[in-house]
Amino acid sequence: MAMKATPVQKKADPGARLSPSFNNAVANLSPAYFALVMATGILAIACQLLKIPVLPKVLLAINLVAYGGIWMLTILRALYHPQRFFGDFCSHQRGAGFFTTVAATAVLGTQLVVQMNLVAAAYALWWFALALWLVLIYAVFTAFTVRREKPAFEDGINGGWLTAVVATQSLVVLGCNVLPMTGGDTEAAMLALVLLWLAGGMLYIWMISLIFYRYTFFRFHPQDLTPPYWINMGAMAISTLAGALLVRIAGDSPLLTSLLPFLKGFTLFFWATATWWIPMLVILGVWRYVYHKVPLTYDPLYWGAVFPLAMYTTATFQLGKVFSLPFLFIIPQLFVGLALTAWLLTFLGLVLTLTFGLKRRVKDRVSQSPILQVKLN
Numbered sequence: 001m002a003m004k005a006t007p008v009q010k011k012a013d014p015g016a017r018l019s020p021s022f023n024n025a026v027a028n029l030s031p032a033y034f035a036l037v038m039a040t041g042i043l044a045i046a047c048q049l050l051k052i053p054v055l056p057k058v059l060l061a062i063n064l065v066a067y068g069g070i071w072m073l074t075i076l077r078a079l080y081h082p083q084r085f086f087g088d089f090c091s092h093q094r095g096a097g098f099f100t101t102v103a104a105t106a107v108l109g110t111q112l113v114v115q116m117n118l119v120a121a122a123y124a125l126w127w128f129a130l131a132l133w134l135v136l137i138y139a140v141f142t143a144f145t146v147r148r149e150k151p152a153f154e155d156g157i158n159g160g161w162l163t164a165v166v167a168t169q170s171l172v173v174l175g176c177n178v179l180p181m182t183g184g185d186t187e188a189a190m191l192a193l194v195l196l197w198l199a200g201g202m203l204y205i206w207m208i209s210l211i212f213y214r215y216t217f218f219r220f221h222p223q224d225l226t227p228p229y230w231i232n233m234g235a236m237a238i239s240t241l242a243g244a245l246l247v248r249i250a251g252d253s254p255l256l257t258s259l260l261p262f263l264k265g266f267t268l269f270f271w272a273t274a275t276w277w278i279p280m281l282v283i284l285g286v287w288r289y290v291y292h293k294v295p296l297t298y299d300p301l302y303w304g305a306v307f308p309l310a311m312y313t314t315a316t317f318q319l320g321k322v323f324s325l326p327f328l329f330i331i332p333q334l335f336v337g338l339a340l341t342a343w344l345l346t347f348l349g350l351v352l353t354l355t356f357g358l359k360r361r362v363k364d365r366v367s368q369s370p371i372l373q374v375k376l377n
Helices: 020-028 031-050 053-078 080-091 095-115 119-146 159-181 186-217 228-248 252-259 258-292 302-320 326-368 370-376
Strands: none
Touching: 020 053, 031 053, 031 095, 031 159, 031 326, 053 080, 053 095, 080 095, 080 119, 080 228, 080 370, 095 119, 095 159, 119 159, 159 186, 159 228, 159 302, 186 228, 186 252, 186 258, 228 258, 228 302, 252 258, 302 326
16 A cells, blocks of 8 residues: 655755845844944044043944844844854864854943943953953864864965954953942952953964964956955954953053053064054055055954954053153054044945945835735836
8 A cells, every 4th residue: 555655844944934035144244343342442442531521422322222133133144044053163264253242241341430430340241251262262272272173274264363462451451440340359360350351362372373374375367355354453452451351451450560561562462463553454455445446345354454453443542651751652542543544434335334234124015915016106
């Protein structure tokens, strides 16, 4: 007796609950999108330090919305597209972008304490950022290590890897602003911050060696010079800021006082390295956009280029203040204008992208609804 074949039921796509265009945006969300929060937050702090009115509060409001919104989209991506989400951990091109969650959390916490004096909220964000860092620093690099099929060296390494350094140093920056005010074992806290600062510096040395090797010994196409290469400078800028803040609070800690010459020397070393990178990156940018005429279109990775400009502004201001070098203050006054311009252009690109995306969603709904089509006709 012939038996009827049971039809195989297709597994339902969880993303089908979302509109097609929104589902596609969630599926393709870059893990590095938290760089928007990093860039906006450190720019707000720079404006606060330079006593620019109104802007710090506006940027803080934008950042609070952006931080919550990007977390919501990230969670939706993990729920509706888990294969893509967890697959990014193993991706040499995209995996390092997850470190922006740590840096964004710490930068927002720094905003809250510097701009609003919300020490308790900032302290909670420090612990949250530390927990994220502990998970990601080992999860991402373990995934890179045990992956069977790995990309060619020139395709795998890029400046985005240095967000691991930025994430590490962002914990030091926020910690210097909140840990001395929260009680507890101050010396243990200071030791932890120094160790994180040094670990971040060591990570930079490892990674920049690979990146510089890729620069000089492999063919470099204009398309290869992606915006995250600006983090070559940004990672050293935040290391400078972290070092300057350690020097600032050294008087309250016997441990830091004993390390003061070392802290000052390495802080200047970090600042010199960040400063060296700026002309190099400008020259390469001209080579990419002017000589080779690569089109300048919005990409979320451009927030990774805005962040270093704002961070260099803040770091140089704090360096000049802590080291009593007032002639350095002319640099932040120049760079804050560059950082603001870069932020505005990138934010405009984001707004236009979202506007066009909203229009596509409306068209999708119209095309799927005969009733709406009749009404429009």
